[in-house]
Amino acid sequence: MKDQLQKIYDEAQEMLAQAKNLEDIENIKLKYLSRKGELNSIKKNLKNLSDEDKKVVGAFANEVANNLENSVKEKYDIFYKQELDEKLKKEKIDVTLSGKYIPRGHVHPVTDTINEITEIFHALGFSLTTDENSPEVETEYFNFDMLNFPKDHPAKDMQDTFYTKTAPHVLLRSQTSGSQVRTMESMKLPIRVIDPGRVYRNENINSRKNNFFHQIEGLYVDKGVTFADLKGVLTEFLRIYFGSSRPTRFRSSYFPFTEPSVEIDVQCIMCHGKGCRTCSGTGWLEILGAGMVDVNVLKNCNIDPEVYSGFAFGMGVERLSMLKYAIDDIRLYFNNDQRFLEQF
Numbered sequence: 482m483k484d485q486l487q488k489i490y491d492e493a494q495e496m497l498a499q500a501k502n503l504e505d506i507e508n509i510k511l512k513y514l515s516r517k518g519e520l521n522s523i524k525k526n527l528k529n530l531s532d533e534d535k536k537v538v539g540a541f542a543n544e545v546a547n548n549l550e551n552s553v554k555e556k557y558d559i560f561y562k563q564e565l566d567e568k569l570k571k572e573k574i575d576v577t578l579s580g581k582y583i584p585r586g587h588v589h590p591v592t593d594t595i596n597e598i599t600e601i602f603h604a605l606g607f608s609l610t611t612d613e614n615s616p617e618v619e620t621e622y623f624n625f626d627m628l629n630f631p632k633d634h635p636a637k638d639m640q641d642t643f644y645t646k647t648a649p650h651v652l653l654r655s656q657t658s659g660s661q662v663r664t665m666e667s668m669k670l671p672i673r674v675i676d677p678g679r680v681y682r683n684e685n686i687n688s689r690k691n692n693f694f695h696q697i698e699g700l701y702v703d704k705g706v707t708f709a710d711l712k713g714v715l716t717e718f719l720r721i722y723f724g725s726s727r728p729t730r731f732r733s734s735y736f737p738f739t740e741p742s743v744e745i746d747v748q749c750i751m752c753h754g755k756g757c758r759t760c761s762g763t764g765w766l767e768i769l770g771a772g773m774v775d776v777n778v779l780k781n782c783n784i785d786p787e788v789y790s791g792f793a794f795g796m797g798v799e800r801l802s803m804l805k806y807a808i809d810d811i812r813l814y815f816n817n818d819q820r821f822l823e824q825f
Contacts, residue, residue, distance in 0.1 A: 489519050490545045497556050503564060506557045513549060590825045591695055591814055594802040595677045598697055601721050602675045605714060607699060610676040614663040617679055621650040623659035628738040629777045643681050643692075653681035657698035658738060661774075661793055664700060665782035670789060671703035677798070688810040689759075695798035702774065702784065702791030708741065711771055711792035715745060723747060723805065728754070730765065739772025739793055750807045759809045766804060769796035 493513045500506055513519050588596070599609065624642075643653040660676040668674075676698040684690045701710070712731065719729050728748040736742045744767050749760035756762035771794035776786040799811050806825075808814075813821045 487545070489513060490549060493549050494552060497552055500556060500560070503557065503560045506553060506560060510553055514546070514553065587822065587825055589822065590802055590806070591798055593825060594798050594805075595695065595697065598718075598722065598796075598798070598801070599675065599677060601718055602699065605717065607673050607675045607701075610660050610664050610674045614667060615657065615660040615676050615678050617654055617681075618645065618647070619652055619654040619659050621652065623662050624652060624654050624656070627662040627778065627781045628658055629775050629781075630737045641683050643683055654678075655682050656680055656795065657696045658793070658795060660698055661700045661738075662778070662782060665702065665779075665784060670784070671701075672791070673701045673703075675699045686812065688812065691799070691811050691815060693815070694811070697796050697798060699794045700774070700791065701793075702779075702789055704789055706773075706790045706792060708773055708792070711743075711773065711794070714792075715769070715771060715794060719745070719747070722801070734770060734772075736770055736772055738775050738778050739770075740775045742770065742772030745769050745771065747804055750804055751809055766800070768800055768804060769794055771795070 493509060496509050496512075497506075500509065511518065642655050645651045645653065657676050657678045657680060660678070664672060664674055664676075678696060678698075679693065680696050681693050684692045686692060701714070716729075719727070723729070730746050731743045732746060734742045734744040746765040747768050748754045749757060749764055749766050751757050751759045752764060754764035756764050760766050771792060774791040774793050779786045779789065779791070799814050802808065802814070803811060
């Protein structure tokens with residue numbers, strides 16, 4: 482049996498000497514050192530030997546197995562290092578070469594402006610209204626009637642509003658103010674929300690107007706809300722957004738759903754108040770409308786105006802962006818011109 486063991490060892494060593502790669506080494510391990518290999522087959526027959534022969538042959542069998550395992554491992558390490566070196570040479574990367582340029586996408590300036598305004602009002606205690614309270618396809622009831630618009634108001638005319646063929650009195654909203662009504666009807670008081678969204682108006686497109694643009698509506702209703710609160714909140718917003726050095730002003734105005742009402746202007750960045758084409762020579766540009774929520778609007782939403790009061794405001798996103806970045810044509814936001822978009 483010792484002769485058999487020696488013969489197996491010699492054969493394995495001869496095969497190792499002729500091995501050319503890792504696959505050959507694995508085949509040798511499988512043939513001689515696996516559970517069904519030749520060495521284990523002989524070890525199984527040790528039980529047939531006498532006790533004295535078992536000690537001698539068993540010790541020799543273990544010696545052969547250990548020596549063979551060491552030889553296989555040594556040969557395996559040699560081939561593994563060779564194959565690894567060859568692989569690394571083939572896959573070598575010259576890190577001194579310039580990388581392939583991949584253009585990086587940017588947030589659209591309208592989206593960026595909405596995000597910035599939202600963050601400012603969030604810091605002032607306002608939250609976002611829910612999507613179900615702000616549908617883009619609206620009814621006259623929410624877009625006009627509940628907001629105290631008279632039945633014959635010119636904003637309801639076809640030349641000012643896009644009506645759909647879905648059903649009578651269904652339209653593309655001309656303002657985000659309808660979300661105020663839905664919010665007051667569905668939320669518990671007090672309410673302090675803003676609502677960014679798309680709006681549609683049947684306008685002649687020019688450098689200052691488009692028939693599709695974005696607005697952000699705001700609403701605050703609680704006990705004891707005054708015009709001073711309105712002015713304080715909006716003044717702080719303008720200070721953060723434009724900076725404290727940018728002149729702004731409040732002007733009396735009129736909206737059906739607020740009383741009293743104001744418009745807020747910011748000094749034209751194109752001419753710095755001297756007058757130009759963008760500001761029609763006035764030196765100022767209107768950026769938002771606001772006012773105390775009209776008593777009739779509160780009543781329409783089943784809110785007692787003797788107990789609660791509030792203010793609302795609405796602003797055009799593109800207009801705010803134009804005045805911050807000195808852009809003199811609103812159409813640039815919708816033309817998808819990369820030369821324009823890459824500046825942001």
